Amino acid sequence: MADRITAEDEVVRLCQELIRIDTSNPGDHSGPGERVAAEYVAEQLAEVGLEARLFESHPGRTSLVARIEGEDRSRDALLLHGHLDVVPARAADWAHDPFGGEIADGCVWGRGAVDMKDMDAMILAVVRQRLREGRRPPRDVVLAFLADEEAGGYWGAQWLVAEHPELFEGCTEAVGEVGGFSLTVPGDRRLYLIETAEKGIAWMNLTASGTAGHGSMVHPDNAVTALAEAVARLGRHEFPIRLTKTVRAFLERACEAYGVEFDPDDPERCLTELGPLARMIGATLRNTLNPTRLDAGYKTNVIPQEATAQVDGRFLPGYGEEFLATVDELLGPDVTRDFVHHDDAIEYDYEGALVDAMEQSLAAEDPGALPVPYCLSGGTDAKAFARLGMRCYGFAPLRLPADLDFSGMFHGVDERVPVDGLRFGARVLDRFLDLA
Structure with a gap:
């Protein structure tokens, strides 16, 4: 009789092989697309008898969907989702080939190792074993398994939700990325951050118009000047702290774990204990706005008629209107805005059977686990599935070394995931599916 092959046995190999398939997404269809990766996933599922359907929203931009029948088909269904695309990487900047999937220093290295081919591999490994x-x-x-998340999901989750909502019939809950990872705290214990909220996205074009002219003349009606002043006001503005229920719950539990008193009048005090993670958590205390691009003119001695910029805005659940009103006030009358990408903030209660299943599966594999809710400063495909009425959570379980800058791995150089973390995640995810 052949030896039993477990998810733990396969998850590292699957992660390596997925990383070696270049699915870089520069946001303009110039990348290789996700077709090869989707076909690879379909082959891995077909080997164990599960038929998957591939959907190509644009040449090469491919997503995959499959359904596993449960024991009680009268119950609501659960969606497990992951994206196949990754942000681009320049090999010269890396210690190891970003598309090599090498193992070094106890980690699998490569673009997508944490965002999010690690979770794709966990799902595949667990499903294959089961x-x-x-x-x-x-x-x-x-x-x-989805296309285009790194560019807003237009050709992946958003397209599927709009064009093929029947694929998700009966799904009332969804589990995806950027949650379930550990943060070591005193007493040999670990907070496991479960994502229950995401900030909204407001990527905006800014446009200033003026009168074209010769660069040697006195010219008060200058589009570049008007735009530059508006961009500076936006970039320097500090939004007030707004404690949402999720952020407050995280800070209270984190303060307790670190032995620091939570002060609602000074919630940033606890951030100093969080190490590198403080940047991501700190961004969930307030709305944020960052200028990212500027463009104007074609010749040094020609004053252009128009100048444009782009800004990356993120707003907390419940504070979208306040955010946009502030943006308009800061822009002033001479600059207009329109959206490059606009998506709602989402927030769900940290309660219910699904959350219980997450907590129990973590505790079974790590007795020092302290699960906590948190808000993601970025966004995921959960926003698309929320439109179908699903309650969406981030739960890609990883037990991490205390000294690993996990949040710095996302879109960073030398992205890597611990081998032991992948195996831990496979065990937890398998338990979770038994309980969910």
């Missing part, structure tokens, strides 16, 4: 063993989940589980 199907080989004939273990059905308690309810239907829909798997979605």
Whole structure:
């Protein structure tokens, strides 16, 4: 009889092989697309008897969906989703080939190692083991491996939700990326951050118009000047602290774990204990706005008629209107805005059977686990699935070394994921599917 192959046995190999498939997404269809990766996932599922459907929203931009029938088909279904695309990487900047999937220093290195081919590999490994063993989940589980998340999901999750909502029939809850990772705290314990909220996205074009003219003349009606002044006002503005229920819950529990008193009048005090993670958590205390691009003119001695800029705005759940009103006030009358990408903030209660399943599966593998809710400063494909009425959470479980700058791995140079963390995640995810 052949030896039993477990998710732990396969998850590292699957992560390596996914990383070696270049799915770089520069945001303009000039990349390789996700087709090869989607076909690879389909082959891995077909080997264990699960048929998947591929959907190509644009040449090469491919997503995959499959459904596993549960023991009780009368129950609402659960969606497990991950994206196949990654942000580009320049090999010269890396210690190891960003598309090599090498193992070094106890980690799998490569673009997508934490964002998010690690979770893709965990899902694949666990599903393959369960199907080989004939273990059905308690309810239907829909798997979605998606295109284009790194550019807003227009050709992936958003396209599927708009064009093929029937694929997600019965799904009332969804689990995806950027949650379930650990942060070591005193007493050999670990906070596991479960994402229950995401800031909204407001990527905006700014446009200033003026009168074209010769660069040697006195010219008060200068579009570049008007735009530059507006961009400076936006970039220097500090929004007030707004404690949402999720952020407050995280800070209270984090302060308790660190032995620091939580002060609602000075919530930033706790951030000093969080190390590199403080940047991501700090960004969830307030709305943020960062200028990212400027463009004007074509010749030094020609005053252009128009100048443009782009800014990356993020707003907390419940504070979208306040955010945009502030932006308009800061822009003034001479600059207009329109959206490059606009998506809602989402927030869900940290309660219910699904959250209980996350907590129990973590505690079973790590007795020092302290699960906590948190708000993600960025955004994920969860925003698209929220439009179908799903409650969306981030839970890609990883037990991490205390000294790993995990948040710095996202879109960073030398992205890597610990081998032991991948195996831990596979064990936790398998338990979670039994309980969810």
